[in-house]
Amino acid sequence: MSALKRVGDAGRLLLDLVSRDPPFVRGGGLNPHDIPVFTFHSLEPRSFERKMRYLREAGYQAISMNAYLDALSGRAPAPPRSVLITIDDGRASTWTVGHPILKKLGLRATAFLVTSAVHDSTEVSKTIAEVETLEWGPLVARDHAHGRPFVTWGEVRAMRDVIDVGSHTHLHARIPISSITADVMKATMQWGYGVFDCPLIWVNGREIRGREVPLGTPLPESAPRLSGSPAYRSIDDRYETPLEASDAMRFDLGEARRLLQEKAGVDARALCYPWHVHSEEARWIAAEVGYGAGFAGKATSGPAIAKPGADLLTLNRVGEDYVERLPGPGRRSLLSILREKLLRGRHG
Numbered sequence: 001m002s003a004l005k006r007v008g009d010a011g012r013l014l015l016d017l018v019s020r021d022p023p024f025v026r027g028g029g030l031n032p033h034d035i036p037v038f039t040f041h042s043l044e045p046r047s048f049e050r051k052m053r054y055l056r057e058a059g060y061q062a063i064s065m066n067a068y069l070d071a072l073s074g075r076a077p078a079p080p081r082s083v084l085i086t087i088d089d090g091r092a093s094t095w096t097v098g099h100p101i102l103k104k105l106g107l108r109a110t111a112f113l114v115t116s117a118v119h120d121s122t123e124v125s126k127t128i129a130e131v132e133t134l135e136w137g138p139l140v141a142r143d144h145a146h147g148r149p150f151v152t153w154g155e156v157r158a159m160r161d162v163i164d165v166g167s168h169t170h171l172h173a174r175i176p177i178s179s180i181t182a183d184v185m186k187a188t189m190q191w192g193y194g195v196f197d198c199p200l201i202w203v204n205g206r207e208i209r210g211r212e213v214p215l216g217t218p219l220p221e222s223a224p225r226l227s228g229s230p231a232y233r234s235i236d237d238r239y240e241t242p243l244e245a246s247d248a249m250r251f252d253l254g255e256a257r258r259l260l261q262e263k264a265g266v267d268a269r270a271l272c273y274p275w276h277v278h279s280e281e282a283r284w285i286a287a288e289v290g291y292g293a294g295f296a297g298k299a300t301s302g303p304a305i306a307k308p309g310a311d312l313l314t315l316n317r318v319g320e321d322y323v324e325r326l327p328g329p330g331r332r333s334l335l336s337i338l339r340e341k342l343l344r345g346r347h348g
């Protein structure tokens, strides 16, 4: 990592700390009825178990999505020291690592699934609870493997005793927003969650993305489908109409709800916006197709921790790195977390 990039990363971390993260991250307290929502993606066994153990030992309860929404809409208060654990994308480690640890510790979480990525199979893989520590490697590495980097529908059904299921849209789609080339197709965008980085494009008259896009293909500037930007259609050299854009959003949002019902019997009321980006129209369509709550990422507007009566379609979350900054005995120092984040070179 270059010195310049390190300075840039450190600057962004500090800006997030003062402007986007809630006060408990900086050493402040937590109001008794505040319910912080934490965002996870790939789960690493030791780090995930350490964070979950911290919650339990510090007296926090990881509540269900229904209990969280009941509390925010004023239907029923949640117990003091409640938190909501959310896991994005439905990567394989949600099942192989997350499920056994949550179950062992008596905690709940919510997984937001990309329904086009869930493997259409009834197979249920072993978890880290079922094999020796020495054999964890392939189960943990499944997130990055070519085989089954996401959960199967069989695993989705099996996880529901401790993991609630929500929607992360059907495609997690990016769309071209101009004819300007911004990137070229790389091998990392052909499989796993790398596919999400490849925008939908038209090649030989067909709309394709991910594995179907040949390596080296120029990729246009792109934006998340729910950002509200119209797609630039290279196939007929025009921007899509507002009606075409809203139809595409309606499909991406509605198809996920339909498949979750059909494949797992889930009435998914909670949505997580891909890339944490949403427009007013996307929120409107989400409500229209049946979502009652929408989660973004770090607070760019609105509070970092929502209060009862908040707009449930603009809920913000906190990065997983700060679970151990919650007030409690053995609270981890902010400096050690920031050092780890900078070394890892990513930002929650």
Ligand SMILES: [Zn+2]
Pocket (backbone or CB within 6 Å): 088, 089, 168, 172, 274, 275
């Ligand atoms: Zn995602």
